[in-house]
Amino acid sequence: MKSVYFDNAATTKMLPEVIKVMSKAMEENFGNPSSTHQTGRKARVAIETARKKIAKRFNISAPEVVFTSGGTEGNNLVLRNAVENLGVKTIFTTKIEHHAVLDVVMFLQENFDLSVVFLELNSFGEIDLTDFEEKLSKADGVSLVSLMYVNNEIGNILPIKEVSSICEKYDAFFHTDAVQAVGHFNIDIKDLGVDFLVASAHKFHGPKGVGFVCVNKAVLLRAMILGGGQERGVRSGTENTYGIIAMEKALDISLDNLDQDNDHIWKVKKYFKEKLTECFSDIVFNGLSGIDEKSTNTIISVRFPLKEKNLLFNLDLSGIAASSGSACQSGANKVSHVLKEILNLDELEYSSIRFSFSKFSTLEEVDFLIDFFKKRF
Incomplete structure (x- = not known):
């Protein structure tokens, strides 16, 4: 059976070059980076080299990069530090953030x-x-603003520089979950004025279980995980050497080929919208996902003129992978918390599916999807 993967916002396929680099590291760089002998020092050099390269990509210094297990840990590290150690008394956010932010905030x-x-x-x-701005200006004490760079369900791109300027005006910390943005945009953190930026490797064709946080060097974070003092005391635990090396390689490839890959993904997304609109004249794209200027090319949230509770299941039976929202919540069989915030009760009755693309997506796969709908509706 033909298989089509349109769930790249959940995770992406690892690049062959990344798998090769990671496999080589497993064979040749197995030392504990905290060990003082040659094997350990070799692993430490590999980690610090990756740190420097990643930092350069974001126009920050190497000590401002903290390696983590991914986006969830990164968000926890920032948000808990903000309240427990940085004196934050008010957090400004939205109800359409990822649960890795919302659950921590609550x-x-x-x-x-x-x-x-x-x-x-x-x-x-x-x-x-x-x-x-009006609400932030009235806040008492230290504030932190936590807003996603790119929404993982509806693809909205935050006007991040405008938000950053407002945060700077009122001396508020600015944290952005950039999991859906890193590897898909050129990001200059100094230019953006962001204090904390969170990334996860498996969203840009790297391995799962590894990510990083970019932390303003003027801010001192304390460890939320204790027991070893790694990552300059910010994150205890033996570093994932293989994952870090592979992550840096994935980021390197993604950013070196950014323009070419983005052109291809835009072509797929626009073709997808065109063909789907031809198939369903009254289809709706949720959020800003149908507006090219305000959404990422990797995500589109589609509200079909159908009330089919088994639509996602039937797509899967036909070999088409997509989702109803965040992969972290999809198994719970709940209505997307994002859509609940922006759609009315009648609109929620209709089937909404998130399709997300990568450099590996093709026009032929779009045609296969359209054929699925033509045969059934």
Whole structure:
């Protein structure tokens, strides 16, 4: 049976070059990077070389890169530090963030003297910058703003420089979950003015279980995981040497081929929209995912003029991988928390599917998907 993978927002296929580099590291660079002998020092050199290369890509210094197990740990590290160590009394966020942010924020609100302000959203999932500035200007004490660079379900791109400027104006920390952005955009952190940026390797064709946080060097973080003092005391635990080496390689390839790959992915997404609109004249694209200027090329959220509870299941039976929302929540058989915030009850009755693309996606795969709909509806 033919297999089509349109769930790249959940995870991406590892690049062959990355697998090769990782396999070689497993064979030749197995030492504990905290060991002082030659084998350990070799692993340490590999990690620090990767750190320097990643830092250069983001226009920051090497000590500002902290390696983690991925986006969830990175968000936890930042948010918990903000409240427990940096004196943050108010967090500004939205209800359409990833649960790796929302669940942490709610935990902190329940257990600490913390106020949480959820910013208002329009029906496209956009925040009102004027309203945001007004609310931030009235906050007492230290504030942190936590907003996704790219929404993982509806593909909205945050007007990040505008948000950063407002944060700077009112001396607020700015944290962005950039898991869906890193590897897909050229990001200059100094230019953006972001204090904390979180990334995960498996979203840009690297391995799972490894990521990093870019931390403003003026901010001192404390470890949330204790027991070894690795990562300059910020994150204890033996470093994932193989994963770090492979992650740097994946990022290197992604950014070196960014323009070419983006052109291809845009071609796939635009063809997808065109063919799907021909098939369903009254189809709707959720959020800003159908607006090229305001959404990422990798994600499109489609609301079909159908009330088919088994649509996703039937796609899977036909060999087509997609999702109803975040992969972390899809197994729970719940309505997407993102769509619940921006759609009304009637709109939620219709089947919404997230399709997400990568450099490996093809026009032929789009045709296969369209053929599935033509045969059934």
